[in-house]
Amino acid sequence: MTDFTPALSDAAMPEIKLALDLSFVEAQFQRKLKQLADGGNVAVQDCKVIHYKPGRRCVIDYDVVVKHTQQPNQQHRLIGKIRANRFGKSGYRRLNALWEAGFNRETVRVPEPIGVVHQLHMWLQRHVPGRTFTELLAAYIAAKKSGCRTQALEDRLLELASLVATAVWKLSQTPIEFTTRHGIERECKILHERLLPTRSDSDGPDGRIRKLLDRVNDVVAKHEHSSRFLPIHRDFYSDQVICQQDTIHVIDFDTASLGDPALDVGNFNAHITEFSLRILGDPFALQQIEDAIERQFLQLDCDSSREAVQLYKSLALVRHIYISTLFAERARFTEQILELCESRLLNGNSKLQGASV
Template sequence: MGFCDEKMGFLGDALDRVRVEECFRECLAIAKNCRVQNVRVIRHKLGRRCLIEYVLINDVGEVIRLIGKVRAKGTDFYSYELQKSLWESGFGDDSSDGISVPEPVGIIPEWQMWLQRQVEGEISTQFLSRNNGIFPAQLIAEAAHKLHQANIPPRRSHTMSDELRILHERIPLVMQQYPQWQTRLERILAASDNLGANTPEAKRCGIHRDFYPDQVIVNNSRLYLLDLDLYCAGNPALDIGNFIAHIQEYSLRTFGNFQVLQNYENALITRFLQLAGKEFLPAIQDYITLTLVRHIYISSQFPERLPFTEVLLNLCEQRLKIISDL
């Protein structure tokens, strides 16, 4: 099975069915009596990470689907242990609140991989263009709050200084690409710094830090949180602000108007404030703005999003109350 990545040469074995069966039987209790039906690469960032789907069949005919997460710089033991801790602390498939994480099933250090069960359902992005979006929005708010209350110690933190540092690294790259916007982008950076300096602080807790609609799978009345690789200590308002900003950016690209999904946003924010406290609203609004500023850069990196770069720039100027010279 052909596969080449100089920094991840072991992926050949991870894709070879015979080697997969041998290694799985040695390392994974769930695969002791299984044969491999299919192996498929889902996502691959050259020299960095790879996501692989494995379809197994056990000796009683049950189909078991696993997702293997490979990281070039070494096995991500921390993310595996974090997910295991969550699974064992109220985020299992049997949680009464319907909020879960996929079940972690083991680690294969030889392939720098850890594995979880693949979960059925739809990513919550697919609900955004439907009329029944209120229910997932409320449950998503509950899921974020549950994660914030999990009390699993993070090994790192993310502060407002880190958030602003990312903008100062990314936005100058847009200036290089679009020098005609340099003055406007400089003003946006300065206004973002001012906004960040005045954002209400909150007691830090464990947050997702990369929380947006593609990170949530909805399966009937159960919701699964995905990809907790960036879990850290931070302001819980960041997760909600980041999620809302992604909704607005999606709405802009899909419907040509960032306000089309306002009801979805309102339902999410209202439920989160009911759980966490109304005092989080100003910080949520600030993180919405800062995430949209980051999306100026993100949009410039994808050809299909380039038509929306200046629209995002205009939106950020409005939110930051920047008066144009035009």
């Protein structure tokens, strides 16, 4: 069992301790997950923390067996999610609404929602086997670095790129009213909140970060704002896509809002650019995959534009300046990400193929 000692003492989520008590969890699953139990006896065999953000959220993986007397036992793997100051209902309702709106079939899906355990402030979904889009990108890069043939992997990624774009479009067309609106002004406000404290003393008030944020303000002010507020993921990147043969599952709708679908595409591609820069030293090495995602999205969404996608990509890359300061292993890339953002927003680098918004 994974060492989850730090999570046990989290004052913001005291229910974690009970959520890792197998006997308590077993009794709760038996009582609350009646559809899963289906008249049998629920046995929780093991659990492990697979994601933990102190004071914010905890994700737990459960191995469950439902034992029947008249039929074979059933194995289940469930993912339980706990968020600080939440009861689990909203996360479950959001996923269930998507499931019932058509994300339970075809090539773009979400994990199956299982239920809510109120005493644990937890909601559960079925585990989805497969590899994340990030893992496939890493496999492609590793093969490229070792001199192996990469055509099959590249073709696979390009096929999946089409599904990624379809996921954004499909979500935007789903008749769901998320409670939060997230426009471009809010995106800019977040950048200012995150980035200004990261300025070093040598930057000063007129330093590079300030200049970059001023340029962001100018570009956004001139941009023809989308009046569309459609369902968006808002934290859509390669870790959030689990790939199977001809199907992808989109996960983690915690920040889902109403906004411009171009944000999701721009954010996804910005993460690919940053990943390519960090792993290969070249932000353009995976450009063909980004192009495939953008191209398919624009074919599906006639009301969007390349300008909007590229603008949101630029904003997401600026946010990566801040993200790089949060992890010791990424801090050495802060300067390169900053230079890339300056190239896009300040210098109009022609290598961006017209994307210097």
